[in-house]
Amino acid sequence: MVSIAIIGRPNVGKSTLFNRLVGQRLALVDDQPGVTRDRRPGEARLLDLEFEIVDTAGLEIADEDSLAGRMRAQTETAIAAADLILFMIDVKAGLTPTDLDFAEVVRKAASKVVLVANKAEARGSDAGLLDAYSLGLGEPVAVSAEHGEGMGDLRDAIVEALGLEVFREPEPAEDEAVTDVVVEDETEETIPAYDETKPLRMAIVGRPNAGKSTLINRFLGEERMLTGPEAGITRDSISVEWEWRGRQVKVFDTAGLRRKARVQEKLEKLSVADALRALRFAEVVVIAFDVTVPFERQDLSIVDLIVREGRAPVLAFNKWDLVEDRQAVLADLKEKTERLLPQVRGLKAVTVSGETGEGIDRLMKAVVETHRIWNSRVSTARLNQWLERVTAHHPPPAVAGRRVNIKYMTQVKTRPPTFMISTSRPDALGASYTRYLTNGLREAFGLQGVPIRIGLRKPQNPYAGKKKRSS
Known part of the structure; x- marks a missing residue:
């Protein structure tokens, strides 16, 4: 596909044009200059x-080691x-x-160009439009991106x-074979196998400066994301595609998530909202913990948010290269994970270093395995055989002298x-018994x-609403 990049100094409207061409507000737009920092690609349509x-950061003259230089x-x-x-230039400003x-x-x-x-x-703006000829880049195209x-x-x-020919798709070959359609017998419940070739969507989230962009650069094997010692470098949720062991992966880098009370500026609010959108689009969410200061209150809040959204979580204890007594720290991390995150028992946690690449392969194995579990389906027959055993071992509670009757269970x-449970009294089953199940x-x-x-739902009465026959 043809690749076109939008270039220019800060605040000339590059992201506004980018959003118009992709047809949605993907890039953050604000009056403050320098909002965009990373390269953001998108699929565009123009007539x-x-x-x-590709949306890019505003060009500035700065030292190579500074944030603006990077x-x-x-x-x-x-x-x-x-x-x-x-x-792009701003002819209004000249x-x-x-x-x-x-x-x-x-x-x-x-x-x-x-x-x-x-x-x-x-x-x-007419004066600025005439001045644009002096740049020596040909005739300017007058637009209003907004x-x-x-x-x-x-x-x-x-x-x-x-040229127009580069935008035309090649015609499909006439002798392409038509794939046979297989019709399966739908009379029995079939559980489809996990498709290990299907593309996977993954997001990296965490507090500011947890090393999220460094991790993604290590995945890709290049300095694709802007990184540095400054906290909060990433503002937009940038997506990039790469391949791991033959499988296509789309990964989202997101802005650092701070406590709501500390998010004051309009731009940071936009960044957080953009990160939350990326989180909901993803399937697996890798939560990057800074292993030197893990399990801050905000870390726990982020995990809880991901679980409530129904995403598949994986913990990445980043900056493992900075840890000296690894055995003791590992035992402490394991104990705290089980104690502080009981809502997702068996949560996969991997120690990694975005700086050195240590543990990256183990992290991706954990991501794929968690994605497989997240896609799991259990047959209704197996579910109800299990349900019969567990309710016999530990019956539902009796409320006001009446036993709660569980009829059946199915995965919806x-x-x-x-899962959905059909029970005579959904309101009386109780949270503790639901946790047990x-x-x-x-x-x-x-x-x-x-x-x-x-x-939980109450089975429908087939006779409800019908009038009683007169004798």
């Missing part, structure tokens, strides 16, 4: 054109990888020395630069495993480490 669009390095990587550069400096950089580094003059709808004006002209400029969905399900059917949901 009849489909391509990959952001610039990420943008330069995007320039090198793209087929076309959209160099040209700045930064625009002139980086126009020179883009002219040398990129073979194909389209000059995009944003905010052209503003009063007084209002969607000039998109047709932008499409024509992209086609002129790249997976992801997470969700939940723990029993974990042990009997190997559902350790994932959320389990149990619903």
Whole structure:
């Protein structure tokens, strides 16, 4: 697929154009400059054109080791990888020395460039539009990313630069074999096997500075995410795709989650909301704990949030390379995991180091195994055989002298495993007995480490609502 990158100094509207092209608010947008820090790819559509669009951090002149310098390095990587550069300027504000400096950089580094003059709808923008010719990047395309004006002209400029043929999909071969359709007998309940080839969606979450972006860079084997000693570098939830042992994995890097009372700034609120959206989209969520200060109150709150959302959790005790007495620390981590996180018994926890790569393979094995359990289904026959045994061993409580009668149990969905119990008195079963059944399900059917949901319902009376016959 054609790759197009949006480049420009901070606050010229790059993320606004990115959101318009992908058709949804994926990138954070704020009046504050420098909101975008990492490269964010997305699938774009512009009239009849489909391509990959990459949002980038604003270009700034800064020392290489500074945060702004590292952001610039990420943008330069995007320039090198793209087929076309959209160099964006703000014609409302007019040209700045930064625009002139980086126009020179883009002219040398990129073979194909389209000059995009944003905010052209503003009063007084004509002067800035005329000045744009002095950049030496060809005729500027006047657009309004916020209002969607000039998109047709932008499409024509992209086609002129790249040609229309690169956007056309190749025709399928006429002699392609048609896959046979297998019709299975649906009279018996069949439990499908876990598909180890299906793509997996994973998110990395945790407190600020727990090493989430460093972990993802280690997965990918490149400096894809911006990292550094500063807390809160990541703001957008960036998704990247990679392959682990032949399996496609889409992983989301997210902003650090702090306690709600400490989240004051509008931009940080947007970052947290973006992280929560990524969490709900993911299947498996890796919670990165800083092993030097694990089990802070916020760590426990994050795990609880993931369980309530029904995601499949895996703990990653990061920065393991900083630990000296590993045996003692490991025993302490195991004891605290079991004691402080009882709501997900059997939760898989792995010690890793994003810095050195230690434990990364073990972490991915734990992710795949947890994903398999999260997708588990138990047949109704096995469930009710088990239910008969456990209720005989420990009958439901009697309330007001009346025994609660459990009729049957069935699994209504997976992801997470969700069960429905038919009982004569749903309101009288009690939370403690429901926990007893939940723990029993974990042990009997190997559902350790994932959320389990149990619903209660009263069986329907087939004669309810019917009038009594007169004799």
